[in-house]
Amino acid sequence: MKYLALAAGMLAASAAVAETPELTVYTYDSFVSDWGPGPVVEKAFEETCGCDLKFVGAGDGAALLARIKLEGERTDADVVLGLDTNLIAAAAETGLFAEHAVTADYDMPVDWTDPHFVPYDWGLFAFVHNADRDAPANFRALADSDLKIVIQDPRSSTPGLGLLLWVKAAYGDEARAIWDGLADNIVTVTKGWSEAYGLFLEGEADMVLSYTTSPAYHVIAEEDTSKAAAMFDEGHLAQIEVAGVLASSDQKDLAGAFLQFMVTEAFQSAIPTTNWMYPVVVPEAGLPEGFGDLPAPDRVLLAPVDSAAAMRDEALAEWLDALSQ
């Protein structure tokens, strides 16, 4: 353990006193990766704020909330960016988040009135398939077909939990029956989105749970039009990703300015082709080519924010039960 002590010592010695204020934003890993929005956003915000914006990646959305709970009031974070609608209730319950004063004219399929959190992008869960095959029009048709699907485990991944709540929001008490019907279509349940999508691209399944915007990636980045998202007539569950300021932050004004910046052109225009989600405020130039051609679902579902936790536990119990048979 000498090594640790040594490293700590070296670090303390080399830590220069920061002249400019530093804003620390905790976010999920893919946001800060070189292919995510992080680098673009950092550059744009630092041009105007006279500060040093520091992103810290901490796993995925669920890991992010666990991290904040772990650190509690002692956290270095000023802003947490990357929680989603399913985590908002749990996050607000911790009492660690301050209220915000951001106003914006959102282009979202739902109204936004949450006092603690500001949305920065949104997406719709959907099954992605190869465009050359006919897709089922709803969950019942999928369950009756012999199509093979790959899904993610709701206990370890955000999309996996999204699918659970999607079925629950669409079918309520009948959700259990839907899962019973889907059980024989499921090839496997993976730990995270990457594994599932990788298996789908390898041809191991006909469809994979992802987002309606996934085909846009293949069009824009690979000029590949062979993927499509299946439109379901019971509607698609929206996943809205949000950010909030921590009550313990010593840079509250700066953090508030960052949230306000988040819903402006510079931030929002980076979202579609780096995070592959819809912006909450459509940029002046409109959506990039490839996004415009995406089919829009007839209905958008939203899991109730306040009872999300109870609904989640019930849905998980049903899912476990149905798939353990």
Place this chain on the structure above:
Amino acid sequence: MAGRAEPVSAAPGLGAAAAVAALILGALVAVFLRAEPGAGLSAADWAAVRFTLVQAALSAAISVALAVPVARALARRRFAGRRVLITLLGAPFILPVIVAVLGLVAVFGRNGWVNAALGWAGVDPVSIYGLHGVVLAHVFFNLPLATRLILQGWQEIPAERFRLAAQLGAGPRAIGRLLERPMLLRVAPGALAVIFAICLTSFAVALTLGGGPRATTIELAIYQAFHFDFDLARAALLSCIQILLTGAAALAALRAARGEGFGAGLGRPVQRWDADRTGLRLLDAAVIAVAALFLILPLAAVVLRGLPGLLALPGVVVAAALTSIVVAAASTVLLLVLALPMAASVAMGRARGVEMAGLLGMAVSPLVIGTGLFILINPVANPFALALPVTAAVNALMALPFALRILVPRARDIVARHGRLALSLNMGGWPFARRVMLPGLRPQIGFAAGLGAALSMGDLGVIALFADTGRATLPLQVYRLMGAYRMEAAAGAALLLLVLSMAAFWLLDRGGRYHAEA
């Protein structure tokens, strides 16, 4: 120290073992102390424990059972490419799980090569998903390790024994009874315990191929408790169950693995007159061919998949590769600093506790140990700043059990053989360690260091918890690339990772066997 004379002191080893145990148990206690009273263990958690035990026992038994004929074939044959094959045996073990799984899927999946071949033959496709998929993947990962560990047992039988056996006219059966079976009884239990423990903490494999509620491992239950419910008490409890199970397996193995070594020979090359029969030759050739295909086909799939992406790797991947190399080097040094004194003190016949402490590293879920260290470090320093040192340290702890399994048997032989002479020459302590022990252990040190470096290179483990923007290891970048839909670049980065891991393993392993015949 103790009243009796000893060529090397057991004290440094005891100290190292105590440090390891303190660090791991300290991390666990930290998680417990930070926990609020939670829901306790549910029925689903117990189901996870049951499933984990079943798949780990199956995987360990099958891996070791299959490894025995492979190791025997490799031990009694010399052929062109044998060394390359033995080095390649290290490869599956050090691949990041996701990469290996995609390689396996390319071969055994619904659209894989095997099913394509079966389709031509008019046979129904075979599914890789479910419990048998989990076991298949685990055997793919662990058969090579089991083979290496058991092969080492064969190589520790001195050439003179085979010579004497041949002189007495012993055939393959007699040699099996007199030399090979006693050796296997010494080596196999340790290999079983190590692989059982690896499969206990398996997470990603089980989840990708056997995923779903029916196949929940303890590791997933820990993940769920921590991330989904933020129930630290449950995470720590589950981690304790993991430690108990691994500890029980280890105790059983250590108890079973007693037995005399064969002493040392003069180090001349082994000749096997007993194996010089056409039937045995064909058998060995077939065994080696099948094992090689089973291991090399998925690797070939990884290579083929990665080549197009390798030419267009983003700059950050190169930076991440350098980070990984530094972490692996630090981790390897720390591993040897811990493992050598511990192996020496076990060899002195003291302290079974030392071996148990060594096994702890593998028994604790990386998530729990990472969280525990995070809780410990957070009040005094910035955990993100320490991400890489912590990763290196945890990787060293994870590799410790393997290093001990590799070092201990040989260290025992050295002490048994040279200990008395050294004492009569009054050459104890450091001179003995430097002039007798370390040179004698050289091949084993090389193998252990190579394994440690390669494991560290391919490990995602704790870095995912502590990741910072500027400091990502290569496995983490592979995941980031996949997360950004860039599967081709991810495959290229995975191939780079495979090459780096293999290179580290080969360099250290070869360095240890400069003129040793192995």
